[in-house]
Amino acid sequence: xxxxxxxxxxxxxxxxxxRLSCTASGLTASSYSMAWFxxxxxxxxxxxxxxxxxxxxxxxxSVTGRFTISQDNAKNTLYLQMNSLKPEDTAMYYCAAGGGLxxxxxxxxxDYWGQGTQVTVSS
Numbered sequence: 001x002x003x004x005x006x007x008x009x010x011x012x013x014x015x016x017x018x019r020l021s022c023t024a025s026g027l028t029a030s031s032y033s034m035a036w037f038x039x040x041x042x043x044x045x046x047x048x049x050x051x052x053x054x055x056x057x058x059x060x061x062s063v064t065g066r067f068t069i070s071q072d073n074a075k076n077t078l079y080l081q082m083n084s085l086k087p088e089d090t091a092m093y094y095c096a097a098g099g100g101l102x103x104x105x106x107x108x109x110x111d112y113w114g115q116g117t118q119v120t121v122s123s
Contacts, residue, residue, distance in 0.1 A: 002026035002112045004095045009117030016085050016121070022078040022095030022114055030073045032099050033109055036080045038091035038119075045094070047105025049080060058104050063089075085121045092116040 008020040020036065035050035049069035050058045057069055068081040078095055098110035 002097070004097060004112055004114035006093065006095050006114045006117040009093060009119045011120040011122065012085055014086055014121055014123050017081070017083045018085065018119060020080040020082065020093055020095075020117060020119075022080075024076045024078070024095075024097060027097060027112070029071060029076050029078060029097065032097045033104055034069075034071060034078045035096045035098075035105065035110060036069065036078075037094045037096055037107070038089075039094070039116075040088075040091040043091075045107060047103075047107070048093070050104040050109075051078070052104055053099075056104075060105060082119070085119075087121045087123045090119060090121050092118050 003025045006022050033052045036048045037045050038048050039045040048060050051069050066084045070079045094116045095114040096110035097112040100109045102108045
């Protein structure tokens with residue numbers, strides 16, 4: 001059974017940093033495309049950052065230069081380092097794994113999802 005468990009969310013002030021973690025079980029993360037998505041209240045879920053099985057990385061324009069995705073294969077864990085946080089980064093953040101075709105920041109690529117971790121950034 002595949003499980004993705006996120007952690008590391010919390011409340012910070014604007015300009016602060018957080019590091020999210022996603023520990024995978026039931027699959028080998030390095031063999032999949034792995035990604036972080038977020039969903040703010042009243043908005044659609046959007047892809048934030050993704051890492052494919054070949055090591056290529058993609059970021060949404062809104063987080064480029066502030067967020068960094070990485071993976072520790074030995075721990076089967078995906079990370080999202082978030083710096084210079086803004087109030088508009090407030091959302092539930094989800095980890096996803098998949099091997100489908102399509103745009104790597106698109107939901108259709110992903111088969112497995114975590115339950116999410118809340119990030120709240122105050123001004």
